[in-house]
Amino acid sequence: MTKFGSAVFNRLVIIIPYAWLMFFFLIPFFIVFRISLSQTAVAMPPYLPVFDLADGLSGIFSGIREFSIDNYLWLTQDALYINAYGASLWIAGVSTLCTLLIAYPIAYGMAQAPSNLRATLLMLVILPFWTSFLIRVYAWIAILKPEGLLNQFLLGIGVIDQPLIILNTNWAIYIGIVYSYLPFMVLPIYSALEKMDHSLNEAAQDLGCTPISAFWQVTFRLSLPGVIAGCMLVFIPAVGEFVIPDLLGGSETLMIGKTLWNEFNANRDWPVSAAVATILLLILVVPIMFFQQAQAKADGEGR
Amino acid sequence: MSKKIVTTLSALLVAGSATFAAAQEKVVNVYNWSDYIDASILEDFTKETGIKVVYDVFDSNEILETKLLAGSSGYDVVVPTADFLQRQIQAGAFQKLDKSKLPNISNMWDMVMTRTAQYDPGNEYGLDYMWGTTGIGYNVEKTKAILGSADAPTWDVIFKPEIAAKFKDCGIYLLDSPTDIVPTALLYLGLDPNSHNPDDLKKAEELLLTVRPNIRKFHSSEYINALANGDICLAVGWSGDVLQARDRAAEAKAGVEVGYVVPAQGAKMWFDMMAIPGDAPHVEEAHAFLNYLMKPEVIAKASDYVFYANGNKASQAFVSKEVLDDPAIYPKDDVLAKLFSFLPYDPKTQRVVTRLWTKVVTGQ
Numbered sequence: 001m002t003k004f005g006s007a008v009f010n011r012l013v014i015i016i017p018y019a020w021l022m023f024f025f026l027i028p029f030f031i032v033f034r035i036s037l038s039q040t041a042v043a044m045p046p047y048l049p050v051f052d053l054a055d056g057l058s059g060i061f062s063g064i065r066e067f068s069i070d071n072y073l074w075l076t077q078d079a080l081y082i083n084a085y086g087a088s089l090w091i092a093g094v095s096t097l098c099t100l101l102i103a104y105p106i107a108y109g110m111a112q113a114p115s116n117l118r119a120t121l122l123m124l125v126i127l128p129f130w131t132s133f134l135i136r137v138y139a140w141i142a143i144l145k146p147e148g149l150l151n152q153f154l155l156g157i158g159v160i161d162q163p164l165i166i167l168n169t170n171w172a173i174y175i176g177i178v179y180s181y182l183p184f185m186v187l188p189i190y191s192a193l194e195k196m197d198h199s200l201n202e203a204a205q206d207l208g209c210t211p212i213s214a215f216w217q218v219t220f221r222l223s224l225p226g227v228i229a230g231c232m233l234v235f236i237p238a239v240g241e242f243v244i245p246d247l248l249g250g251s252e253t254l255m256i257g258k259t260l261w262n263e264f265n266a267n268r269d270w271p272v273s274a275a276v277a278t279i280l281l282l283i284l285v286v287p288i289m290f291f292q293q294a295q296a297k298a299d300g301e302g303r
Numbered sequence: 304m305s306k307k308i309v310t311t312l313s314a315l316l317v318a319g320s321a322t323f324a325a326a327q328e329k330v331v332n333v334y335n336w337s338d339y340i341d342a343s344i345l346e347d348f349t350k351e352t353g354i355k356v357v358y359d360v361f362d363s364n365e366i367l368e369t370k371l372l373a374g375s376s377g378y379d380v381v382v383p384t385a386d387f388l389q390r391q392i393q394a395g396a397f398q399k400l401d402k403s404k405l406p407n408i409s410n411m412w413d414m415v416m417t418r419t420a421q422y423d424p425g426n427e428y429g430l431d432y433m434w435g436t437t438g439i440g441y442n443v444e445k446t447k448a449i450l451g452s453a454d455a456p457t458w459d460v461i462f463k464p465e466i467a468a469k470f471k472d473c474g475i476y477l478l479d480s481p482t483d484i485v486p487t488a489l490l491y492l493g494l495d496p497n498s499h500n501p502d503d504l505k506k507a508e509e510l511l512l513t514v515r516p517n518i519r520k521f522h523s524s525e526y527i528n529a530l531a532n533g534d535i536c537l538a539v540g541w542s543g544d545v546l547q548a549r550d551r552a553a554e555a556k557a558g559v560e561v562g563y564v565v566p567a568q569g570a571k572m573w574f575d576m577m578a579i580p581g582d583a584p585h586v587e588e589a590h591a592f593l594n595y596l597m598k599p600e601v602i603a604k605a606s607d608y609v610f611y612a613n614g615n616k617a618s619q620a621f622v623s624k625e626v627l628d629d630p631a632i633y634p635k636d637d638v639l640a641k642l643f644s645f646l647p648y649d650p651k652t653q654r655v656v657t658r659l660w661t662k663v664v665t666g667q
Binding site for chain 2: 040042043044045046078079080083145147168247250251252253254262264265266267268269
């Protein structure tokens with residue numbers, strides 16, 4: 001390929017992901033954002049103003065003048081929304097931490113395993129995805145319910161004499177999220193650990209580090225990009241999680257997914273639900289930016 | 304521009320195969336509740352008329368409403384519940400039925416037509432497909448043991464805290480549906496179930512908050528399995544769903560017997576209505592389909608299959624005895640007289656009711 005040809009090719013390759021983001025993230029986001037500035041109406045679609053291209057530019061300008069931030073102010077009027085955001089962040093945060101604590105030893109063990117075993121282990125981590133996510137969550141209902149497998153087992157071996165009430169509590173939500181998202185934490189940590197040069201660890205020990213401090217100062221630090229990537233992959237979808245709290249959680253669990261559902265479907269207030277979604281996005285964009293910065297820094301140090 | 308792209312794309316996606324097929328053959332795109340028809344009815348319709356049925360299903364009014372209000376759904380016949388229908392008519396989602404193309408309308412049941420006219424004056428936009436009630440599903444054996452009598456439960460088992468407390472450990476589920484539970488609570492208090500008065504709604508909220516500690520879960524579908532498996536004693540639910548639980552329990556032969564009762568104090572009656580969207584691509588075929596479903600022997604077959612009462616008086620000669628004589632499906636006249644129809648809330652009242660419901664359910 002000529003130099004010119006390859007430059008054009010490089011440009012084209014870069015355009016594809018940007019076009020993808022443009023069509024499937026940026027444009028939909030602006031549609032949602034625009035709805036969040038409108039007012040609800042009994043109409044098709046159920047909000048005002050709607051832009052009619054037939055009215056030309058003047059129609060667009062008069063529409064923009066009708067925009068207001070009332071829906072965002074509304075969210076501050078009732079503690080409900082702030083509590084729901086807070087509860088979602090808390091549940092997602094605790095779940096992410098638990099997932100990390102379970103996933104790290106798994107990934108570490110996988111990376112230490114003989115290389116001919118690794119492919120099999122990797123397969124085992126991915127295996128649950130072969131069953132539908134929904135079915136796996138339903139299976140937890142059968143395990144956790146008062147007369148379910150877990151309680152029968154614990155009663156059988158005499159650890160408890162009353163069934164534990166786990167289903168329909170926050171415990172069940174934590175269990176459901178940790179279980180469902182575990183592979184998303186294991187895989188990036190494993191890939192970071194696998195790339196690691198083991199002679200670095202040996203060097204650290206030769207220079208007088210105890211195995212534990214060698215782990216913290218060398219292994220863990222080098223795996224940090226994988227840890228951060230895994231935390232983001234778990235935390236971000238967990239904040240907006242709807243299915244797991246709906247099926248496993250109790251009625252008193254109020255997460256933002258349910259609040260959004262209520263605004264959209266019970267109140268039929270597309271503008272307020274669009275505002276809830278926009279704020280949720282902003283809450284999530286901050287950690288992503290933090291992640292990217294950390295990533296850039298790590299890359300810089302690696303060189 | 305973006306709106307146009309989105310509408311075009313979604314129309315293409317949703318109607319997809321249907322629009323493509325329309326060029327060659329006659330088609331009707333039907334969007335109905337899941338598990339709500341005997342599939343042989345659709346085959347017979349195609350045989351008789353040569354119109355192909357593209358049948359698609361939903362499982363909540365909200366999903367249907369979202370598609371309708373976004374526009375260009377591509378459907379020719381949809382089946383919303385009456386209170387949703389009324390609001391969607393206001394939003395301009397439907398077209399008036401051409402009654403000259405619906406001669407079988409004479410088979411309809413005046414009792415049902417009078418009630419559905421509350422939502423749609425003159426029944427100009429919608430015709431009843433099936434109707435049912437919101438009552439109590441119960442575990443027959445355990446309820447008998449707790450109440451100490453074989454009488455069917457009344458609303459006291461839910462709304463009287465000292466009685467409900469006895470059922471707490473056995474388990475009570477409520478529909479996660481304020482438009483079912485709040486009117487029922489108002490009825491229990493002796494107030495107008497359709498009241499929009501903030502004071503009345505406040506009283507309903509207070510009643511529901513006293514009830515709350517005895518409720519294990521608020522959910523609109525899980526009670527079917529929970530009742531059938533014997534996991535719970537009581538569930539406030541929709542008639543057909545509870546009857547489904549009754550059948551599953553009987554099939555499982557695990558010794559669980561499920562009953563359904565429309566409590567003596569009265570209950571909410573609801574209607575699923577067939578209507579034609581304003582932008583339906585096959586209006587002619589849609590009318591043919593509605594007319595076919597109003598044939599007595601056809602809709603009777605549907606009722607026998609789904610265990611719901613239909614709005615067609617003439618069909619009662621064809622409905623099987625087992626279904627027609629079951630008071631859980633076709634309530635007797637004295638119970639019918641006590642059923643109330645629920646009319647939709649205006650947006651402001653809806654917000655108040657949703658908020659009070661969130662407080663009842665989550666305590667916040």
